[in-house]
Amino acid sequence: MRRLLALVAVVLIALGGAAFWWLHQPLVAAGEPLELAIEPGTTPRGIARDVVAAGAQTDARLLYAWFRLSGQDRAIKAGNYEIPAGTTPRSLLQKLVRGEETLRAVTLVEGWNWRQVRQALAKEEQLRHDTAQLSDDAVMAQLGRAGVAPEGRFFPDTYAYAKGSSDLALLRRALHAMDRRLEAAWSQRAPDTPLKSADEALILASIVEKETGRASDRAQIAGVFANRLRAGMLLQTDPSVIYGLGEKFDGNLRKRDLQADTPWNTYTRVGLPPTPIAMPGKAALLAAVQPEPTRALYFVAKGDGTSHFSASLEEHNRAVNRYQRGQQ
Structure with a gap:
């Protein structure tokens, strides 16, 4: 009986040692990282199979057993x-339990227009690309708007996303x-602002964004436009x-372009255009x-x-004459 117990003890120690050794062996010895996609609802057994199918050097049954014995298989x-x-x-189990997904990032740049946003997302x-076949109107409908x-409605910033996530989800975050940002800026508006709504603030901010060559001029450029709005110019x-x-x-902007009337031609129509013309950043909004x-009513680069x-x-x-035509 003592011999049997001793043998069992030796076997258990050996198994324990083997398990400890296995838990610390690389699943990927070298080369490119393996890509693993776990769909919602996949069982722990299915996850173990997916890991091996992705190229991990182990047995799916061992991996599944580890998930179960850890007590974290459902996490x-x-x-x-x-x-x-x-x-x-x-x-690996620590990574999967923590949800440490692989993240990519895309930057939406201050001053970009909606067309540039769509082009940037299409290149990711x-x-x-759930929006690929959608019109602009359909995209906004999908976003609840x-x-x-869509012009100017998305905040320019760098957005991290997980591989395979929807461009609609990213746009929803930017929206x-x-x-x-707009709500925060509008709550800080000057008492004498000529703007009637937060939407008007967004439109003006987009113009300020596009007109500003140096950040230090931004508030004064906004001041010129505010003066013109008050004066009806x-x-x-x-x-x-x-x-x-x-x-x-x-x-090349020509004289005939300045005379060609469109809803956005601020040389032919008084007041703000009907929509923003780009994505303004936080500084332009403020x-x-x-x-x-x-007192300025004009400015020139x-x-x-x-x-x-x-x-x-x-x-x-x-x-x-001095700055544009080189005449002193």
């Missing part, structure tokens, strides 16, 4: 994972981010005209609602990224 999270070289059964190979133009902002021209714009007090501001048309014309 494994669905998602997209990379299994790099050196990953052991122990570290790891995104699921039917009838709202809600802009909602929050034409805004006469070139970026808005260019936006209205769409793909017809060839990079500048639109808190413009710098100024000086060629170094800054602008010259003028309170009178006469002074403005001199500045145009």
Whole structure:
């Protein structure tokens, strides 16, 4: 009897040692990381099979047994994972339980228009392109904003996403981010703002974003437009005209373009255009609602990224001659 007990003890110790050894052996010895996609609802047994099918060097039955014995088999999270070289059964389970998905990132740039946003998302190979066959109106309907133009409604930022996630989900995050930023900016608006709504603030902020060559000029540029709105003057902002021209714009804004009436031609129509013309960042949003007090009604680019501001048309014309036409 003692011999039998001793033998059992030796066997158990050996098995325990083998299990300890196995738990610390790499599932991927070298080379490229393995890609593992766990669909929602996959059983622990199915997950073990998927790991092996992805290329892990082990037995799916052993892996499943480990998941069960750990007591964490039901805590494994669905998602997209990379299994790099050196990953052991122990570290793999930790990754899956924590939901440490492989993340990619895409940056939506301040000043981009909606067309550029769609192009950027379409180039992200790891995104699921659920919007590919949808019109702009259909995209906004899917996001719960039917009838709202998409232009300017998404906050420019860097967004991390898991491989295989939907571009609609990413857009929804950017949409809600802009909602929050706009609401925060509008709550801080100056008492004498000529803007009547948060939507008008978004439109003006988009113009300020496109007109600003240097950050230090942003609030004063907003001040010029605020003055013009109060006075009922034409805004006469070139970026808005260019936006209205769409793909017809060839990079050279001509006199005939300034005279071609579109809803976004601020040389022919008083007030703000009907929609934003780009995605404004946080600074542009704040500048639109808190413009710098100024007497200026005009500004012109000086060629170094800054602008010259003028309170009178006469002074403005001199500045145009100097900075745009090279006349002293």
